[in-house]
Amino acid sequence: xxxxxxxxxxxxxxxxxxxxxxxxxxxxxxxxxxxxxxxxxxxxxxxxxxxxxxxxxxxxxxxxxxxxxxxxxxxxxxxxxxxxxxxxxxxxxxxxxxxxxxxxxxxxxxxxxxxxxxxxxxxxxxxxxxxxxxxxxxxxxxxxxxxxxxxxxxxxxxxxxxxxxxxxxxxxxxxxxxxxxxxxxxxxxxxxxxxxxxxxxxxxxxxxxxxxxxxxxxxxxxxxxxxxxxxxxxxxxxxxxxxxxxxxxxxxxxxxxxxxxxxxxxxxxxxxxxxxxxxxxxxxxxxxxxxxxxxxxxxxxxxxxxxxxxxxxxxxxxxxxxxxxxxxxxxxxxxxxxxxxxxxxxxxxxxxxxxxxxxxxxxxxxxxxxxxxxxxxxxxxxxxxxxxxxxxxxxxxxxxxxxxxxxxxxxxxxxxxxxxxxxxxxxxxxxxxxxxxxxxxxxxxxxxxxxxxxxxxxxxxxxxxxxxxxxxxxxxxxxxxxxxxxxxxxxxxxxxxxxxxxxxxxxxxxxxxxxxxxxxxxxxxxxxxxxxxxxxxxxxxxxxxxxxxxxxxxxxxxxxxxxxxxxxxxxxxxxxxxxxxxxxxxxxxxxxxxxxxxxxxxxxxxxxxxxxxxxxxxxxxxxxxxxxxxxxxxxxxxxxxxxxxxxxxxxxxxxxxxxxxxxxxxxxxxxxxxxxxx
Amino acid sequence: xxxxxxxxxxxxxxxxxxxxxxxxxxxxxxxxxxxxxxxxxxxxxxxxxxxxxxxxxxxxxxxxxxxxxxxxxxxxxxxxxxxxxxxxxxxxxxxxxxxxxxxxxxxxxxxxxxxxxxxxxxxxxxxxxxxxxxxxxxxxxxxxxxxxxxxxxxxxxxxxxxxxxxxxxxxxxxxxxxxxxxxxxxxxxxxxxxxxxxxxxxxxxxxxxxxxxxxxxxxxxxxxxxxxxxxxxxxxxxxxxxxxxxxxxxxxxxxxxxxxxxxxxxxxxxxxxxxxxxxxxxxx
Numbered sequence: 001x002x003x004x005x006x007x008x009x010x011x012x013x014x015x016x017x018x019x020x021x022x023x024x025x026x027x028x029x030x031x032x033x034x035x036x037x038x039x040x041x042x043x044x045x046x047x048x049x050x051x052x053x054x055x056x057x058x059x060x061x062x063x064x065x066x067x068x069x070x071x072x073x074x075x076x077x078x079x080x081x082x083x084x085x086x087x088x089x090x091x092x093x094x095x096x097x098x099x100x101x102x103x104x105x106x107x108x109x110x111x112x113x114x115x116x117x118x119x120x121x122x123x124x125x126x127x128x129x130x131x132x133x134x135x136x137x138x139x140x141x142x143x144x145x146x147x148x149x150x151x152x153x154x155x156x157x158x159x160x161x162x163x164x165x166x167x168x169x170x171x172x173x174x175x176x177x178x179x180x181x182x183x184x185x186x187x188x189x190x191x192x193x194x195x196x197x198x199x200x201x202x203x204x205x206x207x208x209x210x211x212x213x214x215x216x217x218x219x220x221x222x223x224x225x226x227x228x229x230x231x232x233x234x235x236x237x238x239x240x241x242x243x244x245x246x247x248x249x250x251x252x253x254x255x256x257x258x259x260x261x262x263x264x265x266x267x268x269x270x271x272x273x274x275x276x277x278x279x280x281x282x283x284x285x286x287x288x289x290x291x292x293x294x295x296x297x298x299x300x301x302x303x304x305x306x307x308x309x310x311x312x313x314x315x316x317x318x319x320x321x322x323x324x325x326x327x328x329x330x331x332x333x334x335x336x337x338x339x340x341x342x343x344x345x346x347x348x349x350x351x352x353x354x355x356x357x358x359x360x361x362x363x364x365x366x367x368x369x370x371x372x373x374x375x376x377x378x379x380x381x382x383x384x385x386x387x388x389x390x391x392x393x394x395x396x397x398x399x400x401x402x403x404x405x406x407x408x409x410x411x412x413x414x415x416x417x418x419x420x421x422x423x424x425x426x427x428x429x430x431x432x433x434x435x436x437x438x439x440x441x442x443x444x445x446x447x448x449x450x451x452x453x454x455x456x457x458x459x460x461x462x463x464x465x466x467x468x469x470x471x472x473x474x475x476x477x478x479x480x481x482x483x484x485x486x487x488x489x490x491x492x493x494x495x496x497x498x499x500x501x502x503x504x505x506x507x508x509x510x511x512x513x514x515x516x517x518x519x520x521x522x523x524x525x526x527x528x529x530x531x532x533x534x535x536x537x538x539x540x541x542x543x544x545x546x547x548x549x550x551x552x553x554x555x556x557x558x559x560x561x562x563x564x565x566x567x568x569x570x571x572x573x574x575x576x577x578x579x580x581x582x583x584x585x586x587x588x589x590x591x592x593x594x595x596x597x598x599x600x601x602x603x604x605x606x607x608x609x610x611x612x613x614x615x616x617x618x619x620x621x622x623x624x625x626x627x628x629x630x631x632x633x634x635x636x637x638x639x640x641x642x643x644x645x646x647x648x649x650x651x652x653x654x655x656x657x658x659x660x661x662x663x664x665x666x667x668x669x670x671x672x673x674x675x676x677x678x
Numbered sequence: 679x680x681x682x683x684x685x686x687x688x689x690x691x692x693x694x695x696x697x698x699x700x701x702x703x704x705x706x707x708x709x710x711x712x713x714x715x716x717x718x719x720x721x722x723x724x725x726x727x728x729x730x731x732x733x734x735x736x737x738x739x740x741x742x743x744x745x746x747x748x749x750x751x752x753x754x755x756x757x758x759x760x761x762x763x764x765x766x767x768x769x770x771x772x773x774x775x776x777x778x779x780x781x782x783x784x785x786x787x788x789x790x791x792x793x794x795x796x797x798x799x800x801x802x803x804x805x806x807x808x809x810x811x812x813x814x815x816x817x818x819x820x821x822x823x824x825x826x827x828x829x830x831x832x833x834x835x836x837x838x839x840x841x842x843x844x845x846x847x848x849x850x851x852x853x854x855x856x857x858x859x860x861x862x863x864x865x866x867x868x869x870x871x872x873x874x875x876x877x878x879x880x881x882x883x884x885x886x887x888x889x890x891x892x893x894x895x896x897x898x899x900x901x902x903x904x905x906x907x908x909x910x911x912x913x914x915x916x917x918x919x920x921x922x923x924x925x926x927x928x929x930x931x932x933x934x935x936x937x938x939x940x941x942x943x944x945x946x947x948x949x950x951x952x953x954x955x956x957x958x959x960x961x962x
Contacts, residue, residue, distance in 0.1 A: 023923045206744075206945060288791070320962055328962055362957055371818040396894060397814060408956060415956065465955075467806070472819050524823035524873065553827040554874075559931075561827050594828040596754045596762035598790070626763065677788030 025068040026093035028085070029051070037065035040107060044069075046110035047088040051079065053105040068105070071095060140183035140208045141193045152178035161196055181208065269552070279574065285321035286548060292316075296435070302666035303439045305646050309436060312339040316351070329356040333401075337392070343435030344444065345391040351401045363408040368401035371419075374474060374500030375528045376545045377517040378567045378606065382515035382530045384478045385461060388423035393662075394436055394635070396616070400425045414466030421459040424481045427506065436635070436667035439643075439650045440489075440502040447506045448488060450536075456511070457481055470521040475514075482511040483539060487662070488656075500647060511536030525550045528567070528672075537639060543571040545581065563590040565604075573608060575657040582660075583609045597677040613640035613661040617678040627678075634670040637664055689733060729849030729865040736888035738843045741920050745948035746770045749940045757932040767961075771948050777801055778841045779953040783961045789861060790830075793960040795824075799841035804871075810958045817955050821878065827877025833926040833935040835875055838895075846870060852880070857891045858909070861886040874935055876903075887911075889919045894936075904928050915944055 028044060031037035045052045046065065053068040069085075072078050143159065145151040161182055167291040168179045182205075185193050190207050197205045198321055202364065232254055285441035314337040324327045333352035333654050339345035354367035374382040385402055392398035405420045444653060449459040459480020466473055483504035492501040513534040520527045529546040547567030555562040565588035569581030585607045593599040601620040608614065618634040640662040643653050701918045747769050754762040763783040767939035777799030784793045792812035805822040823839035855864045862882040869876055877900045882892040885910050890908055897903040910922035924937040951957065 045730055208945070290786070290788075331962075346803075358956075358960065360951060364959075369816045371816055375818075410951065410954060410956060415954075441756055467819070470804075519819055520907055521821055523822075524821045526819070551821065551824050551827075553824050561824070594831050596756070596831045598787075623789060624786060626787050675789070677791075 008429075023097045023099060024071040025096045025098065026085070027096050028067040028069060028090050028093055029058075029063045031067075032062075039625065041108035042110050044085075044088055044090070045108055048084050050084070052108045054108050055103070066096075067108070068096065100548045118458050135450065137192060140181040141185055141190065141205050142195055143180040143182055143196065143205050145177040145179045147177060149178050155180050155202075156292055159197070159202075160199055161193065161200070162192065165284050169402055185568065192350060193244075208328050219675055235444050262499045273451055282392050283320060283326075285319065287317060288315045289315065289678040291678070292673055292675040294671060296669050296671045299668040300666060302435065303643065304432075304437075306433060306435055310339065310341045312337060314338070318352075324569045327358045329358070330354065331356075339391075341433070344431030344582070344588075345430065345456075346433050347391065347428065349648055351391065351398055351399075353401070362412045363410075365404070365406040365408065367401050367404065370399050370401060371404075371406070373474060373515070374517045374530050375472065375474075376530045376547065376567055377528075377549065377567060377588060378547075378604070379545055379566045379581050380477060380530070381532045381543055381545055382474070382517045384476075384513060384515070385419065385421070386485055387427055389428050389485050389598060390432055391428040391434065413462050417463045417465075418650050419459075419461040419463075421461065421480060422456075424454065424455040424457060424459070424508070426500040426508075427483065427485060434671060436664055438503050438504065438663055439654060442487070442504045442506060443490075444506065447485070447508060449508050450510045452553075455481075455496070468563050472517075472519040473638075474517040476517075477515070478511075478513045480510065481508050482513075482534075484579075486537060488657045499651075502651060508535045520559050538573075541573045541577075543569075543572065543577075543579075543581070545569050547586070561594065562594045564588070565590070565593070576658075580606070580608070580660045599623075606661075608640075608661055611640050611658045611660075611662065613659065614638055615664070627676060629677070631673040631675070633673075634669070635664075636668045637661060640665065717908055725851040725865075726849060729867070730844075732851065732863050732865060732883060732888070733844050733849050734849070736883055736890075739888050740918060741772070741774075744772050744914070744945045746772075746942065746944050747946055747948070748920075748942045751831070751938040752934040752941070753938070755934045755936070764832075764833075769948060771950070771953055771954065777805065777843050779950075780841070781953055781961060782829075783957060791814070794958045796955065796958040797840065798923035798953075799843065801843045801845040803842060803871075808955060808958060812962065815959070816834070817958060823873045825871075825873060833928045833933055834937075837869075837874060837876075837908070847879075847908055854885075855882065857882045857884075860886065860891060862891055887919055889921070902929055913944075914942055918944065 013141065029037070029040055031040070041052045041054055044050070046539070048069075050069045055066045055068050057066050069081075072081060082093075085091070098469045128171035141164075144152070144155050146155070149167070156165050156167060159180075159182070162652070163182050163185065163517065164182045168181055169176050170179055177197045182193055182197070183189075185207075194205045194207070198669045234661045271584070285639040291312045293313045294314070296401040298310070298313070301308060316333065316334065316335045319332040320329070321331075331352050331354050333350070334348070335351050336348045337345060340571050350368050352367070352369055354365060356366075365381060371385040372380075372383055374380045379552075380396070384397035385404070389394045389400045393425045402421060403423045405422075405648040407418045409416050409418075422599060426444060426447055429444055430437040432441045447599060449455065449457075459478070461476065461478040461480070463474060465475075473663050484660070485508050488505040488507050490503045490505055491499045493502060494500045511534050513532055515530070515532045518528070526549045527546075528548065529544070531542065531544045531546075533540065533542045545567055547565065549563060549565045551563040555563050565585045565586070567588075569584040569586060571577040571579060572581060586604060587607075590602045597619065599622040601618065604617045604619075606617075608613045614637075616634075616636045619631070620629045620633075621629060640659060641653070643650060643662065643665055653662060681709055693738050723796070732738045737848045752764040752766070752786075753897060754764075764787060766782055768780060769784045770780040772778055779799070780797045782795045782797075792810075794810040794812075797805055797812070798807075807820050809818045809820050810816070811818065817858070822836075825840065826835050826948065828834070828840055829836050847869055851867045852864045852866055855862055862884050863873040864880065864882055866878050866880050868878050875897065876895050877898055878896050880894040881890060881891065884891055889911055891907040892908065894902055895906070897906040904926055906924060906926045908924050910919035911919045913919050920939060920942055922939055924939075925934060926936075927934045
């Protein structure tokens, strides 16, 4: 290959044919040598954008090469043109009038050849001194890199992008790669060029962002494709720029010579050893299992004279696999618990069996899944997709898997999630021998549904979330079978017709619930709000939880953090509300030791303002080595009226709308759990 | 010379075009940029200006990596030498006009496996951070003001591991000194955020490649608290230097935490959508 920089971009073109029969021309210069006339003509063409004509005049038996430009008829245009010429160094040109048919004249365009490049680089260096460096930054779109020159050249021949296409050799890990560069392009053009390339079979073109462009040695660059219809400006740029330096170079990670802009498979030009560049995020599939043994000890036999010692074992396994560069995911999470005392607590559930497909601005999640909504800590009003697995823990944090189709759209204005929920999961409740439980057993085998489809009703929900600086907002609506049942009280009588027991029948109404959740940071205070409005369970009602969370870092001169949560729980049904949080205060303290074992303790104090009852719960955990974890939980009731163990007074207490927590007053317990991770 | 004029005109046009696009990205940096125009700017007037110029140059040299994926092992050692290990994966995306975006996900210990931290760092304002708790499937926005607390029980604070934007400190050049056999600039930097756990940090940056070699952290009482040393620098893509090992020693409790970085890959094709709450939830 010749070394000459073939960027003689503006050739002198011939303009054949006679010029129109106008007569007046300004003479911009006369030259004895044709070469000198062409050079000056090219300069003037570049500086003025006028049509510059080369006229061979015979003067006294010698040729003179004159540079002409037509004199405009309009006086104003004439003045403007004279001014432009003046700026180009031509003052007071004399006027040549040619009568009749005009002789042949040649139009001269701006001309740049390789020799100019050196000058231009000098100019850049001069200007660099008083310009911020990044003004000289150049971006190129890299269409591909090849070990073999032939293939790089083949790609160059294939492309038709309206920008200069160059091949730049560069050394990566001791190998020479031939990089196909398109550009330079401006930041605004990057996307359109990348898109254009994708229509021509080049997928995954990337932008080589410049740093300060070090002047490359000329040998490195060869203009190998001249687009035929470039505007002069574009061509000018292509010549006078220095390509970006060779620094940001993706290293080929696999056999074959191709990296990293990938050609689409449909392209027949090159068989590409196909590997997605995001494949590093693919997971070929793995199983992970936890086994937990748990011991719960209750303070006394309680109102129903139940066992005090409740051992249990649970197993949860997770299978997780991704493919298609992480854009397709399957997960399977079965869970099983065995409980020595409570046959209702001995249960199996599929927490997750899901396929997720990820696209540019949407995700489709299909199968059995868990979804959490909301921001508050003491209760989760807004969270409604999954049913509570109440036998697992009375705190309501454990959930059953819910079948769903969930389309999630990511937009500039937030994320919007649509849910179709085929099928309903009934809430689990401890059996007759299970604890902690209400004084009366719940008949989970005979629930009452409002919907005639019963548990096969298809529910629907939609949720929008976004954040604005320090503000997080979620707005949701759910239409379907309530996850939270009412209870129908069935009185059982003895052989004399005297009531001696009660069975609670769960009633699942069809509801509509609109929820709002928000969190806002003021300094290191997180202010939280959850509010719902629900219709379908009696009269429409509203409920609110709001409060704050603040973390004190390095309290008491230790390296530990103390998080404080204070929340108020309100339900406008007042005392009639069949829930704990109708006019309650929750105060929580979370102490994080920040030791290698990640020891934390959470103490929550829930106080019912109306009945003067409170429930204290403690939850502490610490890792033991790398694969074990220990969890300690305790729950203590205090205050309120003491329950007598006889049936009528228990029934009275149950019927008393003021007291909810009080029903659990004999159910104080401590739980110790050990989890082994495999 | 005539040809030269034409070329000059083209260059001028081009500069105008580029200036317009550059303005967008670089407006904030304009002032800083001026300071590094010429090597002579480094022989700057005041120690503050020189310190800033060094920071800006170090930052400039680390621009253009686009995106990055790496795995990180964290070894916690107490005064007796007992060890605790954590493994995590980190993905980052360079955001030219703002701080970087990153997702960090834990692989071990197993009880926190899948726990993720999504960070949108910003140059001046507070970072935005979301924590993902896989057991609850809950994404929780957390207060990034609590940056001075230890990160997962290590000797690194959250702020030590966050994106080190130039604007997060003010600077003062102190002296030249040799560290690790390398000729270094020594400068102090002062956090601009009052929630920082430090009054100042003293940094050693080598003159040849502007790589951080050592940092001394001074606590709120201005007492030397910790020292971070960097070792085994490797160059990636012929440009970006990354230390394979970082060791933070706490002088008060004699504990230390070592970070070992492995399997760096750059420009892997990550995009914006790999760094949002949906992405945080699906990474395990």
